[in-house]
Amino acid sequence: MPATARPSPDRAAGARVLREELPLPVCTLRDEALRANSRALPAFLAALGDACGAEVVLCPHGKTSMIPALFRRQLEDGCWGITTASAQQTLVAHAAGVPRVLLANQLVGAAEIEAIVALLRGDDAFAFACFADSVEGVRRLAAGVTAGGLRGRPLDVLVEAGYEGGRCGARTVDDALAVARAVAAAPQLRLAGIACYEGLVQQHAPEVRDGEAAAILRFAVDVARGCDAAGLLDESDPVLLSAGGSSFYDLAARILAGAALSRPVRVVIRSGCYLTHDVGFYGPLFAQLAARETLARDTGLRFAPALEVWASVLSVPEPGLAILGAGRRDFGQDAGDPAIVRHARDGAERDPATVRGARVVRVNDQHAAIAVPDAAEVRTGDLIALAPNHPCTTFDKWRAVHLVDDDVAVLDVYDTHF
Numbered sequence: 001m002p003a004t005a006r007p008s009p010d011r012a013a014g015a016r017v018l019r020e021e022l023p024l025p026v027c028t029l030r031d032e033a034l035r036a037n038s039r040a041l042p043a044f045l046a047a048l049g050d051a052c053g054a055e056v057v058l059c060p061h062g063k064t065s066m067i068p069a070l071f072r073r074q075l076e077d078g079c080w081g082i083t084t085a086s087a088q089q090t091l092v093a094h095a096a097g098v099p100r101v102l103l104a105n106q107l108v109g110a111a112e113i114e115a116i117v118a119l120l121r122g123d124d125a126f127a128f129a130c131f132a133d134s135v136e137g138v139r140r141l142a143a144g145v146t147a148g149g150l151r152g153r154p155l156d157v158l159v160e161a162g163y164e165g166g167r168c169g170a171r172t173v174d175d176a177l178a179v180a181r182a183v184a185a186a187p188q189l190r191l192a193g194i195a196c197y198e199g200l201v202q203q204h205a206p207e208v209r210d211g212e213a214a215a216i217l218r219f220a221v222d223v224a225r226g227c228d229a230a231g232l233l234d235e236s237d238p239v240l241l242s243a244g245g246s247s248f249y250d251l252a253a254r255i256l257a258g259a260a261l262s263r264p265v266r267v268v269i270r271s272g273c274y275l276t277h278d279v280g281f282y283g284p285l286f287a288q289l290a291a292r293e294t295l296a297r298d299t300g301l302r303f304a305p306a307l308e309v310w311a312s313v314l315s316v317p318e319p320g321l322a323i324l325g326a327g328r329r330d331f332g333q334d335a336g337d338p339a340i341v342r343h344a345r346d347g348a349e350r351d352p353a354t355v356r357g358a359r360v361v362r363v364n365d366q367h368a369a370i371a372v373p374d375a376a377e378v379r380t381g382d383l384i385a386l387a388p389n390h391p392c393t394t395f396d397k398w399r400a401v402h403l404v405d406d407d408v409a410v411l412d413v414y415d416t417h418f
Helices: 031-052 068-076 087-095 110-122 135-147 173-185 199-203 206-229 249-257 282-292 294-299
Strands: 026-030 055-058 082-084 100-106 127-132 155-161 189-196 239-243 265-269 307-318 321-324 339-345 359-363 368-371 383-387 400-404 410-415
Touching: 026 031, 031 055, 031 068, 031 249, 031 294, 031 400, 068 082, 068 087, 068 410, 082 087, 087 100, 087 110, 110 127, 110 135, 110 155, 127 135, 127 173, 127 189, 135 155, 135 173, 135 189, 155 173, 155 206, 173 189, 173 206, 189 206, 199 206, 206 239, 206 249, 206 282, 239 249, 249 265, 249 282, 282 294, 307 339, 339 359
Parallel strands: 026 400, 055 265, 082 100, 100 127, 127 155, 155 189, 189 239, 239 265
Antiparallel strands: 026 307, 307 321, 307 383, 321 368, 339 383, 359 368, 400 410
16 A cells, blocks of 8 residues: 555555555556456356256355456356355354355364354344354364354255375264264264365376366265255255365366265365466466366366565675565465566566566565576566465465556555454
8 A cells, every 4th residue: 555545445546556655565466367367167057067967156265366346256156155264264254244154174172153143143144154064063062053143044064075094084984974974863864965176186286186186076966965864954945965175176076966865965066276377386287187077078178377575686686696675574485485577667567488488496475486587578667576485375465466467567456354
């Protein structure tokens, strides 16, 4: 925001980043890319559902941005609801007007259960479901719902199916069925479906991860079939079969849609990073998805990177080295250092070839050192745009993110709510 004013969208609107009308570093979202990405995935999943003969919907993960304005955009563009990872994120989504939240996590803490029950007690129209993967977790949840005085409707629960070495989730079908029976036996709860998370295997070798993801999804189907055969699933709505991750939603949709249960199924995909995409982490993963999924190629599915952090070149202290005024306080590194994608000088963007081959080689709290090839031309005072490799751990560095047009002029300012 301008240093002379309190943070205000009205004050920042029209400010031109390339003319240094905002203090740097600054985090930006490119409006055109964001709009295209927001519309692309819900439309593709609907088409994939038609091809599979099942309902496939997108419930994107809100933890990626924690920006209510983006939640509303995603809903307007066809999303079924918003996914969260905590009670706090659920409260933010509800306050933003989101009508349906899937808490893709275990709800076990007393204060968290109390907060969610109070929310449901005060809003009969708000749809909510969470995960459970243990009988003890179900016991705690049922006790909290009773203590909170939620009457008139049960709290929806999805049994989470996991895998050895993974995160949460029952490890065997028998364990999952024990959890499902505990949910079905609790009058305060309702067994709404089965969920899993296959996204962690995206970091494995390309030749094995597709098979590993498919195995996790098939295990979730086995759990769903066991619950169906035992008559444990609630019969008032379609069975929810949900998977997450922005790497394997094609596999998830096809495998979960083929569960062949005795009742209708709604496949709920929880991908969140599609909205901003990136050049380093999800870019190659999407290329692999497009290679294995013919419908993605047939429909021309594509995403464009939308998230950038602009910083000044503070110093060129020696040949081949430049120091930027942005560091780990400003962008995430969990999936690797950001890529250098744009270069500006004297208020105008330059040909990207001027920084081709430049790369981040060292990061401190407020600085990034970049190696500059001999052919590049970088001066003190130039502006550099960094494209983070994983949006989730960049958004949470910022209290305000600037929506910009193709000239990097500010259109709006979005508050984050981490």
